[in-house]
Amino acid sequence: MPYPRLLTPEEKLADAKELLSLPRIVVICGSTRFMAEMAEADLRETEAGRIVVKPGCDMKSPHPLWSDPVEAQALKARLDTLHRAKIRLADEVLVVGDYIGDSTRAEIAYARSLGRPVRFTHPQVDPDA
Template structure:
C-alpha cells in the first residue's frame, strides 16, 4: 500500500492590521495544496474577549506563544508584509523561525518599511 505524501505546512506571520492580506495569502496557499496555519484572532478589531485591558494582555501573550507552536509545526514560514512592513512581533517570529532553520518566504520585498 502506498502512503500519500503529506502536503507542506506553511505558517503565516504578519501584522493583523493586514487581516485581509493574511486571508488572501491563506486562500492562495490553500489553493496551492498547502496546509495553512495562521493567526486566529485579530485583536485590532473590537471583541468582548479582549475588551478588558488585563485580559487582552494575557491573551496577547497566550496567542504569541501559540503562534510559536504553529511555527514549530510548520515546514516553512510565509511573512505577509504589504509594502515591506515588518513590525516588532513579526520580526520576533522571523527570528524564532530562523533559529529553528525554517525556510522563510515574503509576500513583498522585505527592504521596505520596517520598525524595530
C-alpha cells in the same frame, strides 16, 4: 556496540509528517493589520496544495474576548506562545505585508533559528536582507 541515536521531537514530527504524506505546512505571519492580505495568502497557499495555519485573532478589532485590558494582555501572551507552536509545526513561514513590527521580527528570527525557510509577500521588508 553503539546505541542508536534517539530522535529529537522535531525529527519525530518530521518523520510522522512524511509517513502520513502530509502536504507542506505553511504558517502565515505578519501584523494583524494585514488580516485581509493573510486571507488572500491563505487562499493562494491552499490552492497550491499546502496546509495553512495563521493568526486566528485580530486583537486590533473590537471583541468581547479582549475588551478588558488586563485580560487582553494575558491573551496576547497566550496567542504569542500559540503562534510559536504554529511556527514549530510548519515547514515554512510566509510573512504577509509591507511592514514588519517587533512581534513579526521576533517570529522571523524564531523561525530562522529553527531552520524554517521564510518567504515574504514584500521581500524588501526582510530584516535580514
